[in-house]
Amino acid sequence: MMRTKLLSLVPRATVACRHMSSATKLTTVEVNDKTGIATLTMNRPPVNGLNLELLRDLQQSIEEIEGNKSCGLILTSSNPTIFSAGLDILEMYKPDKERIRAFWTQLQDVWLALYGSSVPTAAAINGHSPAGGCLLAASCEYRVMLPKFTIGLNETQLGIVAPQWFMSTYLSILPRREAERSLNQGRMFTTEEALRVGLVDEIASSKEEALAKCADFIATFAKVNPLARSLTKQQFRSADLQQLENERVQDLEKFLFFINQPAVQKGLGIYLESLKKKSKN
Amino acid sequence: MMRTKLLSLVPRATVACRHMSSATKLTTVEVNDKTGIATLTMNRPPVNGLNLELLRDLQQSIEEIEGNKSCGLILTSSNPTIFSAGLDILEMYKPDKERIRAFWTQLQDVWLALYGSSVPTAAAINGHSPAGGCLLAASCEYRVMLPKFTIGLNETQLGIVAPQWFMSTYLSILPRREAERSLNQGRMFTTEEALRVGLVDEIASSKEEALAKCADFIATFAKVNPLARSLTKQQFRSADLQQLENERVQDLEKFLFFINQPAVQKGLGIYLESLKKKSKN
Amino acid sequence: MMRTKLLSLVPRATVACRHMSSATKLTTVEVNDKTGIATLTMNRPPVNGLNLELLRDLQQSIEEIEGNKSCGLILTSSNPTIFSAGLDILEMYKPDKERIRAFWTQLQDVWLALYGSSVPTAAAINGHSPAGGCLLAASCEYRVMLPKFTIGLNETQLGIVAPQWFMSTYLSILPRREAERSLNQGRMFTTEEALRVGLVDEIASSKEEALAKCADFIATFAKVNPLARSLTKQQFRSADLQQLENERVQDLEKFLFFINQPAVQKGLGIYLESLKKKSKN
Numbered sequence: 001m002m003r004t005k006l007l008s009l010v011p012r013a014t015v016a017c018r019h020m021s022s023a024t025k026l027t028t029v030e031v032n033d034k035t036g037i038a039t040l041t042m043n044r045p046p047v048n049g050l051n052l053e054l055l056r057d058l059q060q061s062i063e064e065i066e067g068n069k070s071c072g073l074i075l076t077s078s079n080p081t082i083f084s085a086g087l088d089i090l091e092m093y094k095p096d097k098e099r100i101r102a103f104w105t106q107l108q109d110v111w112l113a114l115y116g117s118s119v120p121t122a123a124a125i126n127g128h129s130p131a132g133g134c135l136l137a138a139s140c141e142y143r144v145m146l147p148k149f150t151i152g153l154n155e156t157q158l159g160i161v162a163p164q165w166f167m168s169t170y171l172s173i174l175p176r177r178e179a180e181r182s183l184n185q186g187r188m189f190t191t192e193e194a195l196r197v198g199l200v201d202e203i204a205s206s207k208e209e210a211l212a213k214c215a216d217f218i219a220t221f222a223k224v225n226p227l228a229r230s231l232t233k234q235q236f237r238s239a240d241l242q243q244l245e246n247e248r249v250q251d252l253e254k255f256l257f258f259i260n261q262p263a264v265q266k267g268l269g270i271y272l273e274s275l276k277k278k279s280k281n
Numbered sequence: 282m283m284r285t286k287l288l289s290l291v292p293r294a295t296v297a298c299r300h301m302s303s304a305t306k307l308t309t310v311e312v313n314d315k316t317g318i319a320t321l322t323m324n325r326p327p328v329n330g331l332n333l334e335l336l337r338d339l340q341q342s343i344e345e346i347e348g349n350k351s352c353g354l355i356l357t358s359s360n361p362t363i364f365s366a367g368l369d370i371l372e373m374y375k376p377d378k379e380r381i382r383a384f385w386t387q388l389q390d391v392w393l394a395l396y397g398s399s400v401p402t403a404a405a406i407n408g409h410s411p412a413g414g415c416l417l418a419a420s421c422e423y424r425v426m427l428p429k430f431t432i433g434l435n436e437t438q439l440g441i442v443a444p445q446w447f448m449s450t451y452l453s454i455l456p457r458r459e460a461e462r463s464l465n466q467g468r469m470f471t472t473e474e475a476l477r478v479g480l481v482d483e484i485a486s487s488k489e490e491a492l493a494k495c496a497d498f499i500a501t502f503a504k505v506n507p508l509a510r511s512l513t514k515q516q517f518r519s520a521d522l523q524q525l526e527n528e529r530v531q532d533l534e535k536f537l538f539f540i541n542q543p544a545v546q547k548g549l550g551i552y553l554e555s556l557k558k559k560s561k562n
Numbered sequence: 563m564m565r566t567k568l569l570s571l572v573p574r575a576t577v578a579c580r581h582m583s584s585a586t587k588l589t590t591v592e593v594n595d596k597t598g599i600a601t602l603t604m605n606r607p608p609v610n611g612l613n614l615e616l617l618r619d620l621q622q623s624i625e626e627i628e629g630n631k632s633c634g635l636i637l638t639s640s641n642p643t644i645f646s647a648g649l650d651i652l653e654m655y656k657p658d659k660e661r662i663r664a665f666w667t668q669l670q671d672v673w674l675a676l677y678g679s680s681v682p683t684a685a686a687i688n689g690h691s692p693a694g695g696c697l698l699a700a701s702c703e704y705r706v707m708l709p710k711f712t713i714g715l716n717e718t719q720l721g722i723v724a725p726q727w728f729m730s731t732y733l734s735i736l737p738r739r740e741a742e743r744s745l746n747q748g749r750m751f752t753t754e755e756a757l758r759v760g761l762v763d764e765i766a767s768s769k770e771e772a773l774a775k776c777a778d779f780i781a782t783f784a785k786v787n788p789l790a791r792s793l794t795k796q797q798f799r800s801a802d803l804q805q806l807e808n809e810r811v812q813d814l815e816k817f818l819f820f821i822n823q824p825a826v827q828k829g830l831g832i833y834l835e836s837l838k839k840k841s842k843n
Contacts, residue, residue, distance in 0.1 A: 141461075141462065142462075155790065155794070156787060156790040156791050157785060158787075159787035159790050160787075160790055161790050161794055162794065164797060167794075171457065172458065172461070173457075173458050174458075175737060175760075176798075177735050177736075179798075180703075180795065180798040180799075183798070184786075184791055184794050184795050184798075185783060185786060186790075198458060220466050224437045224438055224466060225437060225438075225439075225440035225441075228437040228439075228440050228442050228467075231442045232436070232437055232442055232448075232465050233461065233465050235442070235448055236448065236464070237461075401746075422743065422746070452738065453742070454738075454739050456737060479737075479739060502746070505746075505748055506718060506720075506722075509717065509720075510718050512723045513717070513718055513723055513729075513746050514746050516723070516729055517738075
């Protein structure tokens with residue numbers, strides 16, 4: 001029998017929304033006047049490969065949206081067929097010792113900021129979304145996807161192991177049996193399969209419709225006290241967030257150990273050669 | 282290849298059932314002669330608001346049912362449209378320092394007794410069941426609900442945060458994605474929505490039918506050894522129960538800190554005024 | 563954007579497969595030339611009762627398959643109507659003090675080996691599969707079952723408590739609500755019910771078809787790096803495995819305490835008598 005008057009304890013969500021300009025070159029932030037929702041667009045041609053700079057811009061944009069007490073965050077891509085192709089391979093091939101540490105640490109920070117965001121988050125998945133791209137989408141609270149694309153944590157297909165926090169992110173969305181099986185398989189889901197299993201929540205026929213459906217989801221919080229909401233979300237996610245906070249150094253060292261294996265470096269080199277040849281044709 | 286003869290280790294469930302009289306004024310306990318099932322009815326007009334006295338009577342009734350080794354417990358309401366409206370706001374407005382401590386501690390005790398009950402439990406949800414009402418229903422092992430009512434942990438809509446044990450109770454029933462999303466939204470489900478998501482298990486067209494369906498569920502344990510059953514249930518629920526046992530003082534202090542915020546008290550006052558005006562019309 | 567060339571880090575799954583002969587009398591291991599998949603058949607008449615010797619043979623076979631880096635393991639039965647009837651009651655009636663310790667310890671070891679196996683595992687459930695039989699099937703990653711049989715952890719129906727690791731195994735497959743309820747009930751699922759709830763993944767109309775469907779599941783890992791796969795699987799299962807590793811002595815003592823209760827021994831004796839009479843008719 002507690003009621004809405006308690007809302008006066010903290011400012012209403014609909015009050016605090018403001019316009020924000022683009023944060024940087026590799027991401028843009030646009031705030032809708034009417035809804036107060038911020039759209040965060042990844043814009044690093046050709047495939048939104050997650051390199052150090054894009055990750056930095058992502059984090060700054062998330063923090064900007066967070067700091068301005070936006071009504072919500074919608075993550076999307078400026079590329080018409082790729083949401084994000086995942087981690088940029090050039091960050092990992094013959095890496096500079098300092099830069100690669102900064103790179104992985106930055107990826108950890110982006111996840112901590114997005115998965116732990118206090119504002120409602122949704123992803124308008126307007127293109128393919130493998131590996132790191134799927135991680136970003138899955139860290140949001142809601143997903144709308146366009147048809148004929150694919151999404152999934154396909155790390156094992158690439159010969160690598162998705163760290164614990166990738167697994168936790170999957171488990172926050174998928175049933176345990178499905179999460180384990182598809183992570184073991186490195187399975188890429190079609191849009192329709194992703195809907196069926198719960199990896200995405202809705203299908204939209206255009207980017208505009210996807211953004212609108214994300215906005216509809218965020219609007220379900222219109223009458224919800226933002227502080228109560230964010231503390232409730234935190235209660236669900238704090239164990240996962242805390243685990244990475246506690247183990248982030250070991251997590252970094254594990255990644256560095258793996259990536260510096262001669263066999264891995266050799267594989268990356270061969271793969272990069274094949275990409276160069278492709279681009280010449 | 283172990284078999285039913287092992288049942289001789291502990292008394293059969295169907296043996297120990299007895300008649301019980303009403304425990305107190307605010308709850309009644311009726312035991313069915315044939316089935317040995319105890320029906321625990323909340324009876325505090327006008328809306329089964331959970332105040333200290335109703336909570337005390339609830340706990341006494343649960344303990345009585347437990348102590349008499351009943352075959353099962355069905356929780357229901359004497360009100361034809363409200364199962365329970367949740368916590369009584371008068372307990373929280375300008376509260377007496379001692380009484381409000383007793384009130385919250387009693388709520389903790391009721392949850393520990395019901396969620397941790399050794400007998401099979403079911404809720405015949407014959408009316409609306411928001412917040413604390415939903416908590417009681419969700420703490421049972423089975424739920425049958427009448428059409429055209431609503432149920433849900435809508436705390437965020439009321440500007441408050443459902444504590445950890447409310448979350449655990451939701452997670453014992455709902456998929457993680459659904460539990461987090463609906464708790465963040467403070468979502469009230471219609472009967473049909475609640476069935477679809479698994480928050481209730483069956484729909485019944487009348488209170489009698491709901492009670493009968495609850496009895497059918499309890500009857501699935503007819504051939505089950507009661508001690509083995511209760512230890513098995515405990516294995517699933519002990520982590521949740523232990524968590525509140527360990528943190529009940531902090532949980533109480535958190536509640537008191539929140540409820541004593543001037544803004545919260547002001548909100549409660551305005552809301553109570555509006556209720557008085559309503560009742561005069 | 564990491565890619566398949568990283569696979570060069572570890573040997574491909576399809577390379578390492580070899581033929582293996584039967585490991586022992588009570589289990590056989592056959593490796594398919596083309597697929598490299600090992601079929602592990604339980605063969606202890608009359609009902610694949612899990613006694614110390616069958617459990618020992620099971621573990622040796624699992625380790626043999628593991629050591630030979632097979633592409634996968636399919637568990638099945640030589641009996642046309644029983645997958646496994648569960649633990650052998652003769653191991654528990656008037657037990658030899660040393661042997662019963664070895665028996666339970668061996669069951670723990672089989673579970674640790676099968677649930678924690680690094681190769682893909684599937685069960686072709688070609689007959690009834692109660693209690694310990696269900697545990698073995700549920701410890702695999704995939705289950706295909708023939709129609710008109712039953713499966714389930716029905717321990718409470720037998721008057722006993724399935725230990726923590728049985729519960730963890732159920733929770734790795736079933737939604738929490740379903741796992742708790744059916745373990746409390748000691749529910750035996752028909753093939754169709756098991757499919758609906760997710761306890762099995764597919765139905766096959768013959769043992770051959772079941773084996774083929776299991777092989778199809780294992781083939782989904784054909785392009786997956788085996789080391790990355792096994793580390794990913796471990797990440798999901800290590801908490802459950804670690805828990806039994808840490809508590810295996812207490813788990814053994816709990817079992818011994820229970821089984822040595824006079825009432826339990828008496829029940830076992832009466833049950834064995836009834837079996838003898840049956841077999842004379």
